[in-house]
Amino acid sequence: GESVSLTVDYAMSDLGGLSSASTVTINITGGNDAPVVINTIPDQSAFEDQLFSFLLPVDLFRDPDNGDSLVFSARLADGSALPSWLGFDPQRQTFSGTPTINEVGVIELAVTATDNGGLHTRDSFKLTINNTNDAPEIAINKVLSLAEGSSSGMATSQLQVTDVDDPASELVYTITQGPQFGQLERFDNPGIAITTFTQFDIDNHRLVYVHDGS
Numbered sequence: 001g002e003s004v005s006l007t008v009d010y011a012m013s014d015l016g017g018l019s020s021a022s023t024v025t026i027n028i029t030g031g032n033d034a035p036v037v038i039n040t041i042p043d044q045s046a047f048e049d050q051l052f053s054f055l056l057p058v059d060l061f062r063d064p065d066n067g068d069s070l071v072f073s074a075r076l077a078d079g080s081a082l083p084s085w086l087g088f089d090p091q092r093q094t095f096s097g098t099p100t101i102n103e104v105g106v107i108e109l110a111v112t113a114t115d116n117g118g119l120h121t122r123d124s125f126k127l128t129i130n131n132t133n134d135a136p137e138i139a140i141n142k143v144l145s146l147a148e149g150s151s152s153g154m155a156t157s158q159l160q161v162t163d164v165d166d167p168a169s170e171l172v173y174t175i176t177q178g179p180q181f182g183q184l185e186r187f188d189n190p191g192i193a194i195t196t197f198t199q200f201d202i203d204n205h206r207l208v209y210v211h212d213g214s
Contacts, residue, residue, distance in 0.1 A: 033064040034119035041111060041125035048101050048132040052086075056093040060123060061113040070113040077108035077124045099129045101164050136163040136171055149213035153187070153205055161199055168199040182211040 013019035039059050046052035061070055074088035074095065075081060082088060086097040095109070106128050114120040140160040146152040161171055175184065175195045183193035185208050186201070194207075201207050 035061045035063040035068075035070055035113045035115050035121050037121055037123045038062050041123050043126045043128070045128045045130060046099055047130045048099055048104055049134075050132065051098050052096065052127075054095045056095075056111065060111070061121065063113075063115050065115065065117075068115045068117070070115055073112045073114070075110055075112075077110045079110075082109070083107070101131065101134070103129045104131045105129055131165065134164050136161045136166075144209060146209070146211060149211055151208050151210040154184075154202055154207040154209060155205060156202055159202055168203050171199040173197050173199075179209075181214040182209060184209050 007023055009021065009023050011019055011021045038061065039057060041056065041060060044052075044054050056072070063070060072088075072090045072093050074090075076083075083103065085099050085103060086095060088095050106126055108124055108126050110122050110124040112120050112122040138160075139162050140156065140158065142158045144152060144154065144158050161173075163171055173196065178184075178193070178195070184197070185192060186194060186197075186206055187208055188206070190208075190210075197207055
């Protein structure tokens, strides 16, 4: 509330008909009013392993008291600190950071505006961190040794790939150039060469390499 001065004009008269007029001044000292939210913060999206940056709109909060400045701060909506990957610059009123796969999901953030007198208000918004598909990585790739004309099962000790996004059943190998003196088969379908298989097949000992004796 602002401090204001009011003037009131008044007149007085007595039983004899005499009168006079005057003016009184009333000074009203205003108190500190809390800032208010005038526009809500829109929900935001980020992507795993990509820089996220969000500048708050300039018209989020207003303080009714002339001359009051607002200081901004940010935390999670439940009052706890921001996650380690996400920072907030109160001077620039900007969030920034790069989430990892461990942050995929939705978090709710709150921004608080505090005036010179310590009164404050806040608004919250949701930040959705989306998954980004990561390439599979070779963990083990060793030579498979066996005697001429024999066969040997394939296990994870010879070949293994990992992927942070997909299970072993979705990691598909494609043979682009087959062996010259034998073929890869499934234990449950002997004599039939295969050109594709999964990491799940390897993990569960479903594959065998058969040498033709050449």
